[in-house]
Amino acid sequence: MNARSNGIVPAPIAELPWKLMLLLFCLAGFGAVVLYSAAGGSLLPWAAPHLLRFTVALGLAIGISRFSPDFWKKMTFPIYGAVLAMLILVELLGQIGGGSQRWLNLGVITLQPSELMKPTIVLTVALFFDRLPASKLHTFDAIWPPLVLMGFPSALVLLQPDLGTTITIVAGGVVVAFMAGLPMRLFVGAGAALAVLAPLAFFFGLQPYQQRRVTTFMDPSADPLGAGYHVNQSAIAIGSGGLWGKGFLDGTQSHLNYLPEGHTDFVFATMAEEWGLVGGIAILIGFALLFSWGFRVALRSNTRYGKLVAAGLTTTIFFYVSINLMMVMGLAPVVGIPLPFLSHGGSSMLTIMICIGLIMSIDRKPGRRGGAFSS
Amino acid sequence: MIRFRRGNKRSKPARTVSGAQQEFTFTRRALFVGGVQGALGLALAGRMAYISLAENERYKLLSESNRVNLTLLPPRRGWFIDRYGKPIADNRADFRVDIIPERVTDKQATVRELASLLDLSDEDVTRITKELDEKSGFQPVQVASGLDWERYAAVSVRLPDLPGVSPRQGFSRRYPAGAAVGHLIGYVGTANKEEYDKNKDPLLITPGFKIGKDGLESAFEDSLKGKPGAKRVEVTATGKIVQELTTRSDIPGKPVQLALDVDLHHYAARRLGRESGSVVVIDCQTGGILTLASMPSFDPNSFSDGIGVSEYAWLQQDDHVPLRNKALKGLYPPGSTVKPMHAMAFLQEGVKPTDAIICGGGRRIGNRFFNCWGNHGRTDMARGIYQSCDSYFYHFAQEVGFEKVAAFAHRLGMGAEFPLPVTSQFYGTVPSPSWKQEKYGEPWRTYDTVNASIGQGYYLANPLQLAVMCARLATGKNLMPHLIMDQEPPKPESLGFKDEHIAYVRSAMKDVVNGPGTAGRARLPLDNVLLAGKTGTAQVVSLSVGDGKNTRWKYRDHGLFICFAPYDNPRYACAAVIEHGGGSGAAYPVARDVLTYLYDKRKAMDSLLALEKQWGGDIQQRMASDLALFRARRGNPAPDGSTSGGDAASSQPAEQTT
Structure with missing residues (x-):
């Protein structure tokens, strides 16, 4: 994963996991593009802060990765x-x-x-x-x-x-x-x-509102103007996007406010309306690459702590992604979980990047090779 | 992997796990977790592909119907115009406010707010609240119509706080003649749930759209309806309009021209005054119905605006049954009005006009003596008609045989159901030996002939039939009554009467009014037009209850009158029936004034206005004051039943349809 130093770029920078960072940039950048559209073609109030937050959080992740897994263990x-x-x-x-x-x-x-x-x-x-x-x-x-x-x-x-x-x-x-x-x-x-x-x-x-979310999930059309509204509108946004989408800035569900939370929890629907199935598959592939990186780090790590942490954190990010997507596509109740790298929101971005930083740390220091079995 | 599993099995008896085994377990389980994640990822991709590819069309449509708000513009309803092009029902541009129940968040607060903005009465509020509970989904509930711009604007600016309230500019139905045309034209109203459920036409739940509910409004629904316009606008989820996309204007419904002379009709309705009765006028050249008035009636204007509870209750409790079209659905024993017709029947069967009998205050028919209402001495056909001698008709009906008389009555339209675009007509009975046998399984008796010969007994007819009978008798032509203006005048066939017979009957009927007859006061106040007519009195109860005049209203005799004018070249035929009028004297002044109106409007109006002064105003004024009185009386809970007007049901005339 790590790029080799070629002598021109200083070693600390050359050592950064550039492929991973490119992947993250792609995901967050795509998120910014979607947020730009969700704001009606404006960097504010979402796209620019989103990119800024991502940059800061990425810096934090790199900072975290500079500490060894042993440090985090302590x-x-x-x-x-x-x-x-x-x-x-x-x-x-x-x-x-x-x-x-x-x-x-x-x-x-x-x-x-x-x-x-x-x-x-x-x-x-x-x-x-x-x-x-x-x-x-x-x-x-x-x-x-x-x-x-x-x-x-x-x-x-x-x-x-x-x-x-x-x-x-x-x-x-x-x-x-x-x-x-x-x-x-x-x-x-x-x-x-x-x-x-x-x-x-x-x-x-x-709570009653939680019960309603679950019953609505079972049959969203039963209450199309109440609790089922989110799910229905989300399905309409995704479904109407088709294969190629309605085109950048041309989504009507999001721009006319039919899609609630189009910049946070339901950002995937906003994206799918304008970018279609192609955009959705691109995002799924992006996440698949991220998770396979996480599991490879886990398998490559030689310490039990490192293995468990890397795989566990990867799964934590996976939970975000899968629950969010299932919710957006009407396969799970609406539970208010954002989509990493795309949803606008600080706390989740921070959490995700902490996870990434910790996995990067393990990636950098897989630990002493030992034991009877090699992978 | 296989090797590892074996190792695991080998170590099992020890129940302990080594570090190396843990690492294998981890690898295996991590791969499992990763596999599950991959599978879930594929499932999500599949789900998304399903939504966006397989169901794409459906969701595209849903997204489009989200984005585009198609507002139907209710078509302007076709007018009803009379034979001269005068509007009977037209549309008035107005501002209106409706509520869409589905979109209202707080019904009570909304109604309260609207009540204060629009100055609604308590009764309106009750009606709106009731309708809000009854109607479903997107069926609009009318709050108010005919608003001025200020009130409309007052609601419009508060729209953001009043979800579900829909103010619009539109048209509402107007009936210039008001209650006078209520029974004939019917009224319009918003579609009810059953009507909407039939084919879910979205037009039916468009605020401001109304369909014909009764009378001709309902019968000509298809051609009056027109085609709605549509306005497509792009809207946000909160209903804010982003841009207008396209607008297609409505295609107004086609007008329906009636053969009616609405001024005459209106005059007739007014002339009926406080009586319960009906007037029918028929054009003797075409058979076109010029007037089909039935009073008292309801005001279709208030029905079309959504009638108030108390107004409806007021109409229902009235013993003059304002909710029934008496011209078509009132059935009365025709009484002596059938005598000229029976005389014509005798002529057809060979009776000579000069054939006479002696009326000695009655006559022996078979082995019984039957009374006449007077003692007419020697009576020929003309005298029999203008003096309305019962004995004459007893005798010749018996001689000719009533089966033949009845067949003749049918030819003149008695007992007939005419092909009219109305919801229903009661067509009464012409009794005959064969009819009685079939209906009751009993043989026809002499007294049946006696009763039927003077229009009593089983005989029943509605006022329209009487007018048609009179018109056919007067012209000798098979006139067909019709409500719709004919494109080219119909040429009615002759009924095959001899001219001299027609002239004889006309002359005898002229003498009823202008000679030594029973209705001298029916003479037209005109120099050049002579009226020919025949009176009739129909007993409601047997004479044991009273003499039919000075008794309680509901026991009084019905007064009937048929007539035509001018007598020698009939142009108009008319029938007037006054329920419980106490005899024909109540009916013929009405017919006289109505026919006068056709020739001299000034003179007719003068006599009407004088009468209306006594009655307490014209129809509208009287209805308003009566309703106010009713409301006031209902307001304080006076003990019911003590008043004589309480039992309305018993006073209805006998109804029989065979």
Whole structure:
């Protein structure tokens, strides 16, 4: 992946993963183009800040990648503690302010701790399994600590209430645990239990607006002007785009405001209306390249921590992409998860780039080659 | 991989996992996770391809129908005009406000706001609220029409706060003659749910569009309707218009010209005054219906605007049944009005005009003595007609046989249903021996002949039939009554009467009015036109209840009169029926004034205006004050039933359709 230094370009710059960065530039650049159109042919209010944010976040990612995986390994629990503290703080501020709150205003930047928890939980669970002696993998000691580690932040985020983020956090931890080698029957059993508990949770655990999102997902046309509106309009935008799309700046669903959230959660529909199936496939290929890079880093890494983190973070980004696209195409309920690199929004961009930065870090320092098996 | 699995199996009994095995597990599971992700990615690509390729057409259409708002412009409805081109129903440009129930967020608040903006009455508010609950989806509910520009503008500027409210410039139906044409023309109204569900024509739920609901408005719906115009505009999701794309103007409906003389019709309706009755005038040259007035009636203007609850209740409780077209659906024993016709029947069967009988206050028919209403002494045909001697008709009906008389009555239009574009006509009965046998399975008796010979018994006719009978009798031609103006005058066939017979009957009928007859007061106040007519009185109840005159309104006799003028060259034939008028004396002044109007409008209007002063104004004024009174009485809950006007149903005339 790394470009070789040819002597003219300074080594630190030549060492940057240029292919990856080109890919990210393409995705974010395409995002900016779509946002430019969504604003009716204007760089403001979305396209320019989007590019700026991307640039800053990419810088942050490169910065993160400059620290070795060992550093992040040491920092994992402190970071976990800090983010958890922020979640509690947000909850308390919400209680005092009398309403649900998800953001921490730090003056220059508003932080959404639940977003930060997504990569953090991956690091934390990965670290736990790194430390867990191989002999204990099939014991109860391998199960309860990750559950506790995931439990606290999930409960706090669920209180906000933010079901989508909760699911992403839990899923991130679970996938790491899965790849760490917990017995398969646990996952099969948990899946079966979920199938039983999900209906119960639906009726007793969800807020009415969340229930409506789920029922609407089942039949969007049942409530075309209410909760099903987003899904219907999104499908109309994508479907009317056809193979080649209506053309840049020619989307009517987005420009006439039929498509709600056309610059954030439903940015893919905005894109698909103007760029058609071709644009959609291009984006899917872009993400596929990104994920395969992430998994290759994981497989190439020689440390257990590195492997779990790289694969876990890749999966975290994948969750964003897949849930968002399923929602936009009417395959999942509307849960308010943005599409990485394309949706306008700071917090998610930050999270994604932190993930990228950490994977880059592992990419740079795969660790000492050792063990009996080579890949 | 295979090797690894074997290794895994070998280590299983130990229940422990080595670092190397963990690495393999990781690789295997990471590949699994990656595989799942890849599969999901492919599924998403497939889903997107399905939406954007397979369902592309459908979604394109949906996107287009989002973007383009097609506003139908309701076509202007075709006019009804009378034989001289005078409008009977036309359209008035106005401003109107409707509510689209589907789009309203807060019904109560919206109605409240509109009520204050438009000064709506409580009753309007009740009606709107009720309709909002009843109507579904996009069916518009009319809030108000005929608004002036200020009020229209007041609503228009508040539109952003009033979702679902639709102010427009449009046309509303106007009937210049008001209640006078209510029964004949009918009225228009917004389509109801059943009508819309039939073919889901979007025009039917376009605000301001109305369809014919009754009478001729309903019968000529197809040609009156016209074709809607359309305005295509590009709109945002919030309804803001981005640009106008195209506009196609409407094609107004075709006008329908009636044979009616609307001024005459209106005059007749006014002349009926406070009575419950009807007047029919027929053109004796063509058979065209010049007047088909039935009063009291409803005002089609207020029906078309969405009638108020109390106004409808007021119409329903009225014992003069303003909701029934009595000219077509009122059935009355024709009484003595059939006598000239029966006389003509006798002539056809060979009875000589000079054949006479002795009326001794009645006559023995078979083995029974039947009373006449007077003692007429020696009576020939002319005297039998102008003195309306019952005995004469008892005798010759018996001699000729009523089967033949009845057949003749049918030829003159009695018992007939005419091919008119109306929703229904009650066509009554002409009794005859064969009819009775079929209907009741009983033989015809002498007293049946006696009763039928003077238009009583089973005999029933509507006023239109009486007018047609009179016109055919007067002209000897088979005139067909029609409502639509004929393009070229029809040439009615002769009924084959001898000229001298026609002249004889005409002359006898002239003497009813101008000679020693029963209706001297029916003489026209004109020098050169002589009216010929025949009175009729139809008993409603047996004489035991009263004498048919000085009793409760609903027990009084019906008054009938048929006539034509001029007597020697009939131009117009007329029938007037006054329900419970207490005898023919209530009917012939009306017929007289209506025919006077045809020759001397001034004179006729003068006598009408004098009468209307006594009655308390013209139709509109009386209806307004009556309605106000009704509302006031309904306002304070006075005990019901104590008033005599309460039982409306029992006073309806006998209805029979065979």
